[in-house]
Amino acid sequence: MREELKPEIIAVFPYLEKSGGYTTSAEDAVYNCIAHAAGANNDWWWPIQINGRGYWPIQNRNPKIEGFEEMFASLGYQKCELAESAELEIGFEKIAIYVGQNGLPTHAARQQKDGSWTSKLGHWYDIEHSTPEGVQGLIYGTVETIMKRPLQRESETDHEQENHSS
16 A cells, blocks of 8 residues: 555644655554554554553663663664764664654654655554654654664564564
């Protein structure tokens, strides 16, 4: 599925109107942006459990940026220098962690092999956007951290997804 962005998405994320993008999935409340950025689509990843939901792959459930960086580091990611980090690097996949005005994480996006970015919009859709800034704004704030890891073989990623259930 690859469709033009729905007007309600552009209304919430106005930067997408200029940078463009596509809806790439149906609505799905099973997983969230953090799981999606990690390559999993079978659970809601968050360090604090809400209504009994909140898978977190590490013991430290710190809800601050350091906790999210530690969690992604446990998946093989390392922090990039922000100034040049959104650029595509052959052989690596990247994630961007966003923070709101209070400095707490709000969202994560993952760079795809072609250099575009993919985000899961809460209970809504997966979308593709050309830059990490496409979903910045009042809802998700701004990109605080970009991390990268060597690209994994498809079978490793599939195995990782199968093992991430609550």
